[in-house]
Amino acid sequence: MTSDLGVDLGHLRLRGPVIAASGTFGYGTEVPLLERRALAALVSKGIFLRPRPGTPPPRIVETPSGMLNAIGLQGPGAEALLREYAPLWSAWDFPVLVNINGETVEEYGELAARLDGIPGVGGFEVNISCPNVEQGGMYFGNDPRAAADVTRAVRQRTTLPVWVKLTPNVGDIGEVARAVEDAGADAVCAVNTFLGMSIDLHAFRPRLSFRTGGLSGPAIRPLALQLAHQVARTVQVPVIGIGGIASPEDALEFLVAGCAAVQVGTATFADPQAIARVHDGIAAYLESKSWTTLKELPRYLPRD
Amino acid sequence: MFETSAPLSERRQVARDMFVLGFDAPAVAAAAKAGQFVNIGLKPGPLLRRPFSVYRADEGRVEIVLRAVGEGTSRLLSLREGDRVSVLGPLGTGFRFEPAWRSVALVSGGLGLAPMLLAARDARAAGLSVHWVHGARTAWDLGSEWDGEEATWATDDGSRGFHGSAVAAVEEEFGAVLACGPNPMLAAVAERWPDAQVAVETYMGCGTGVCLGCAVPLLAGGYDRACREGPVYRAADVDWPALPSHLSYSAVAMPA
Structure with a gap:
């Protein structure tokens, strides 16, 4: 018996619950070892309308059970993305969503309009949660009104699926989630990295050149799980859980806590096969319970 | 690029505090060119892999050379013969020769x-x-x-x-x-x-x-x-x- 791991995210049907998180899978042309049958969808590295060089090194530092990064959304810009990657994506058997960024609300809308309708572009993950840029990013995700404005700007320029990736660095994540839902998001992704810092005891300054960075990896998992659960209890649209997922058990925790799907990110750095391992482990778990679909998994989702 | 679970099969000291470790990883050893590296994962161990230049690659064995400078290298140097690590490689673009x-x-x-x-x-x-x-x-x-x-x-x-x-x-x-x-x-x-x-x-x-x-x-x-x-x-x-x-x-x- 083979279980059906398919999930419905609004009107987007995915063949499984495990998605490659933005910034951990490039544009899908790297990570040659992964068995792609397990990949439900891929979210591209974050992109701006125009090319960006990113931050100076050091850009990453390992921390207990995690890592800090401040890559600064290095990317080739929309035109290069369309030219070099979208044609490849259009031939793949899973959707690629583009993680889109802007320094202004208008820029998000402009970028969505430029990418909308291009074969290979399967939807958008609106990044209002990057902690590593001077303007935009997390600052939109901190404020429910700004978060809604960005979501609306994208929603008005596309009929493709629009996911909004939330920041944990906010007082009330539920309020931001509700705002982006009301503004037309098809799904919300919870959560992006936690703002963190590490000090170099030889140089007596931060280890990251950007001073601060985003914390990811198993260190954030219980924190992220709590926030994803809180979001799932707050909104009606599907929630995609993210945060330190490295094993099938980790993913199942997010699914039981109310998420429709999950993203695996940092785990891929340590294990290029992490996504396949998580996917296959979920399938084996369902089979051990004699469940034929993921929908049979009990959810813990009390509504307030 | 290959990923393989590779046992430690060699350990020798080559300078003060400097050691060579060898892991049996035939596919990686056969493919490695000068200047390329392997990324080594330890379980239990730190989250991220640790990159090392390939020092030697003979007879199915990949050798690296290291000093204990932090958690990863210290753990590597405490491995015993037969202990396994994950070897990912060869990676990167090495030297050209004309x-x-x-x-x-x-x-x-x-x-x-x-x-x-x-x-x-x-x-x-x-x-x-x-x-x-x-x-x-x-x-x-x-x-x-x-x-x-x-x-x-x-x-x-x-x-x-x-x-x-x-x-x-x-x-x-x-x-x-x-x-x-x-x-x-x-x-x-x-x-x-x-x-x-x-x-x-x-x-x-x-x-x-x-x-x-x-x-x-x-x-x-x-x-x-x-x-x-x-x-x-x-x-x-x-x-x-x-x-x-x-x-x-x-x-x-x-x-x-």
């Missing part, structure tokens, strides 16, 4: 000796004569293994060979220069031989090109990835002042 050069100087400092045995192997295979110039702080830090015909030693304290740096110890002209060592040394290489091929050291996340953590600043502007386009660069192409001059390891000395 027969027209006729001769090549391999210039290394400290742990920068790591890619030079393979570089000598691949250079000879390309028909080049090889001269290795290797420097370290003292005679005890030099590293004891060299299977080539010509070598020059240099020490900061003059305890063996040339009194001074490896770069300063190179007297003759060669068809090409290949170098590896601390980034400040490579900056000096770039001053003297702009066309030298140098293997840089950076922090690294995935090793496979996706995380963009191992950014190398280029003089032409922008960054590329030590793990894909690198770790070997044309010396004059790197923006040396913008490349971290050293990696920050544990502040407290690690036991060997």
Whole structure:
């Protein structure tokens, strides 16, 4: 018996619950070892309308059970993305969503309009949660009104699926989630990295050149799980859980806590096969319970 | 690129606090070229893999050379024969060799000796004569293994060979220069031989090109990835002042 791991995210049907998180899978042309049958969808590295060089090194530092990064959304810009990657994506058997960024609300809308309708572009993950840029990013995700404005700007320029990736660095994540839902998001992704810092005891300054960075990896998992659960209890649209997922058990925790799907990110750095391992482990778990679909998994989702 | 669960099958000391570890990983060993690296994962161990130049690759075994500088290297050095690690590789773009050069100087400092045995192997295979110039702080830090015909030693304290740096110890002209060592040394290489091929050291996340953590600043502007386009660069192409001059390891000395 083979279980059906398919999930419905609004009107987007995915063949499984495990998605490659933005910034951990490039544009899908790297990570040659992964068995792609397990990949439900891929979210591209974050992109701006125009090319960006990113931050100076050091850009990453390992921390207990995690890592800090401040890559600064290095990317080739929309035109290069369309030219070099979208044609490849259009031939793949899973959707690629583009993680889109802007320094202004208008820029998000402009970028969505430029990418909308291009074969290979399967939807958008609106990044209002990057902690590593001077303007935009997390600052939109901190404020429910700004978060809604960005979501609306994208929603008005596309009929493709629009996911909004939330920041944990906010007082009330539920309020931001509700705002982006009301503004037309098809799904919300919870959560992006936690703002963190590490000090170099030889140089007596931060280890990251950007001073601060985003914390990811198993260190954030219980924190992220709590926030994803809180979001799932707050909104009606599907929630995609993210945060330190490295094993099938980790993913199942997010699914039981109310998420429709999950993203695996940092785990891929340590294990290029992490996504396949998580996917296959979920399938084996369902089979051990004699469940034929993921929908049979009990959810813990009390509504307030 | 391969990923394989590889048992430790060799451990030997080659200088003060410096050890060679060998892992049985035939597919990786057969494919490895000079200047390429492996990214080694430890379980239990730190979250991220640890990148090492391939030191030797014979008879199905991949060797690396290291000192205990932090958690990953300390754990590696505490492995026993038969203990397994995950070896991912070979990764990166290594050194180029062109027969027209006729001769090549391999210039290394400290742990920068790591890619030079393979570089000598691949250079000879390309028909080049090889001269290795290797420097370290003292005679005890030099590293004891060299299977080539010509070598020059240099020490900061003059305890063996040339009194001074490896770069300063190179007297003759060669068809090409290949170098590896601390980034400040490579900056000096770039001053003297702009066309030298140098293997840089950076922090690294995935090793496979996706995380963009191992950014190398280029003089032409922008960054590329030590793990894909690198770790070997044309010396004059790197923006040396913008490349971290050293990696920050544990502040407290690690036991060997």
